[in-house]
Amino acid sequence: MNAYNKPLPYLDPESRPFWEGAKAHKLLLVQCRSCKTHRFPPTTFCAKCSSGDYDWVEAKGTGKIFSWIVVRHPVPKEVYAAEVPYIVALVALDEGVRMTSNIIDCKPEDVTADMRVSVTFRDVTPEITLPAFKPVKG
């Protein structure tokens, strides 16, 4: 059995709720309690209104592809040799924030700008679940 050898998030006081949410297959975002703006990645203060009060809220889990790359050359080789080609995208969520993720269930040549995607979850270790996105059919 191969141990998972790819980078794993190191949970910190700001990020822990996100990763715990992912483990429960929920996509969570920080929302400013004062001006209601969503933000990602999570930070303590709102860049719009400077408020330090916020809530974790569940995102709809839908959005569109803002940009993407297809990794063909694995770096580090020993870690990604079996993965390539894989797709990394900046996904623009409907809440107005961007998130880095992988696009799965889609051939590299079928990805297009603004393509609608929805979240899915990959339990990569017993502790960590990574969100990924797949094309919305139809």
Next chain:
Amino acid sequence: MAWALKDKYAIAGIGWTDFSKNSGRTVRSLASEACLKAVADAGLKVSDIDGFVSFNFNDSVPAMAVATEIGVPQAMYAVDFLSGGNAANLITLTATAAIEAGLAKNVLCYRAMNGRSGFRLGGGRDMAAHGITQWTAPFGWITYPQAMAMWCRRHMIEYGTTAEQLGEIAVQFRKNAGLNERAMQRAPITMDDYMNSRMIVEPFRMLDICLETDGACAVLITSKDRAKDMKQKPVYITGGAYGGGPNQGEDWFDAVRWPDHSHNYAKYIAKDLWESSGLTPKDIDVAQIYDCFTYSILMQLEGLGFCKEGEGGSFIEGGRIALDGELPLNTAGGLLSEGYIHGLNHVIEATQQLRGQAGARQIKDAEVCLTTAGAMTCGSAMILRN
């Protein structure tokens, strides 16, 4: 606000080591060699030096280490920026500010790295995804080529920029490198070579990516009056700017909140740069533009106003950026073909062009040269003249 020291400071000395894939030396030794050569080039003695400014990515040695090795009697202003290529023109501008403030008189600015045999910027980052990296690395978004490919895609989406346009940059810079004895890659390439080079991370091929390099460069900054009494023809700093836009990110990789990756820092420093010099893009005879990747050229040409946003791809076509073109670019071969000393090698080449020391690649009657540094959310630039 703009940098307000037009023509008051000058580059009086330049030095560099061999550029290689495996120096077999310490980074400190490389830094010291480049610095000693810059001192000698200016006709000074080590005891004339009282300041240092450098930048590093935790891959080099602090200024005081170089001051110690070469025997500077009193290093009064010795500072280091933790920074990427964005600082390659910031260190020289900082030197002018330090001298103006009376903190030093003759300042060496250097960048030294074993960028191929030691810490490779093009390689994987820390596999433990702490801090901001936890939002990128777990998805296999790890290296700088992967980062900038994401930016390049936006330009292609917005403006229809093509692989052939990126290829034209790579082919031209390689041609220039053929005339530069310092350059690491001098064998000419064709557009077919470019198109057939290995796809690393779409949309980037191998030949879109600069050369990881071992080596060092150093530049000696001093006042105009002192420079006039030194050995070389002074090259004056006539304009300068450093900065970026909103949401520059939490480190040099993070640009997830950046407004749009079809433009970079250049757009945000253009006004200050041109105001500080009183010049416009039409006044630039030759330019050394930061080219860690082919694509970064386009954002800087557009952002600084050489063409409109989105027109960079067509601007560079048809020989405009060739040595005999309207705007000769990266005359030494650039980071793509000369080597990657994190952008400081562009300042060496600019100085040689303005002294008339560029040999077979000399641009005739070059009087004003632009240098830039940085590709992403923040960066720096200078306008130099002779």
